[in-house]
Amino acid sequence: xxxxxxxxxxLIGVVxxxxxxxxxxxxxxxxxxxxxQSVRWDERRLTAYAEYAFAVKKVISLxxxxxxxxxxxxxxDALTPEEGMPALAAAEEERTGKWExxxxxxxGSTVVAARAWHExxxxxxxxxxxxxxxxxxAEALEAVSKARRRFYEAAKADIGxxxxxxxxxxEWQVSRLLAADTTPPEG
Numbered sequence: 001x002x003x004x005x006x007x008x009x010x011l012i013g014v015v016x017x018x019x020x021x022x023x024x025x026x027x028x029x030x031x032x033x034x035x036x037q038s039v040r041w042d043e044r045r046l047t048a049y050a051e052y053a054f055a056v057k058k059v060i061s062l063x064x065x066x067x068x069x070x071x072x073x074x075x076x077d078a079l080t081p082e083e084g085m086p087a088l089a090a091a092e093e094e095r096t097g098k099w100e101x102x103x104x105x106x107x108g109s110t111v112v113a114a115r116a117w118h119e120x121x122x123x124x125x126x127x128x129x130x131x132x133x134x135x136x137x138a139e140a141l142e143a144v145s146k147a148r149r150r151f152y153e154a155a156k157a158d159i160g161x162x163x164x165x166x167x168x169x170x171e172w173q174v175s176r177l178l179a180a181d182t183t184p185p186e187g
Contacts, residue, residue: 041105042159048101049155052114055095059121060144062088067128072137081129088125095121106158113154117147 066084068075079087095118102114120143126133127140135143153163 045105045110045155046159048098048105049110049114049159052095052098052102053151053155055091055098056118056121056148058091059088059095059118060124062091063121063125063128067137070128070130072128085129092125107154110151110154110158113147113151117144117151120144120147 062079062084064073064075065077065079066081066088067073068078069080069084099114099118103111106114120140123133123135124140124144127135127137133140156163
């Protein structure tokens, strides 16, 4: 028994060392797992944001082409309402599907910015289709451009990508070109 008591401090030291080793290993594994999960979700958010942005852009592009047919936007690739409205409805349905993924994976600020962008795109659709919403075509384009900028700023902040020194680069250049163009469209 006396021999056991003499060896007890060494035994206690071994147990404490094993527990410390286990705790350190567990903490390192948990941290590694969290990092892996964070990267995994960042990748999924990046994909969701990119797919959503493409879907909104498709809605906007179709709206612009329909507006070009109506003579309110200078674009050579005009679409008649008969061709454009079914394509626009399909694009809007695709955007709605991508929106659900943004709602599921996005942070609050990105979801709010995404919603503002698609709401501005909806107003652009309405103007393109001839509805009077109390906003001109140029104002609707400007609203879409600014909402796009806010979406990209929020999405990039969410996934940890620097916004850059020139945030205006995320705005849609066509709105600036239209503001600078004083000649009326032909047609």
